[in-house]
Amino acid sequence: MTAHTPPTPPFRDPQLPFAKRIDDLLSRLTPEEKVSFLHQFVPAVERLGIAAFRTGQEALHGVAWMGPATVFPQAVGLGATWNTDLVRRVGDAVSKEVRAMRAGDERVGLNVWSPTVNLLRHPLWGRNEEGYSEDPKLTSAIATAYTHGLRGDHPTYWRTAPV
Incomplete structure (x- = not known):
C-alpha cells in the first residue's frame, strides 16, 4: 500500500492567478478565521498550514x-x-x-x-x-x-x- 499525498490546495499554487488563489483561500476559511484576520496580530490557521503573522x-x-x-x-x-x-x-x-x-x-x-x-x-x-x-x-x-x-x-x- 502506498501513502497518498493530498493535492496542493489552489491557494498555495503560485502558477494560478492571484485572484483564484485568494478566492480559494477565502472559501476554506471559517467566518471566525476571517474575522481574526482583521486584527494586527493574526493567529495561525493550523489546519490550512497558515502561520501566525502580524499584518503591518x-x-x-x-x-x-x-x-x-x-x-x-x-x-x-x-x-x-x-x-x-x-x-x-x-x-x-x-x-x-x-x-x-x-x-x-x-x-x-x-x-x-x-x-x-x-x-x-x-x-x-x-x-x-x-x-x-x-x-x-x-x-x-x-x-x-x-x-x-x-x-x-x-x-x-x-x-x-x-x-
Whole structure:
C-alpha cells in the first residue's frame, strides 16, 4: 500500500492567478478565521498550514515602538524641511530597520503603515503631527519621497510595502 499525498490546495499554487488563489483561500476559511484576520496580530490557521503573522507596522517616524531603532521626527517636522532627498533617506533607513527586525522575528511584517497623506487643514484634527503639510504639492512630494525610501530601489522587489 502506498501513502497518498493530498493535492496542493489552489491557494498555495503560485502558477494560478492571484485572484483564484485568494478566492480559494477565502472559501476554506471559517467566518471566525476571517474575522481574526482583521486584527494586527493574526493567529495561525493550523489546519490550512497558515502561520501566525502580524499584518503591518506603524512606520511613520521609525519603528522604535517595536524595539531598539532610530526615532525620526514626526511627519509634520519632516514636511517642514521641504527636503525630499532627506525624507527619502529617512524612509530608506526605516525600511532597513524593519528588515533587520524581521530577520530576528519572522512575524514582523513588511507591510508598513506609512506615509499619512491627509492634508493638515483643520487644527482640531487630533493627529495633525502624522501629516506633512496643509499644502497638497508639498505633501505629495514629501509622501512620494518617503514611499520611495520605504520601498527601496530594486526594480522588482520592494524592501517594504508602504500603505
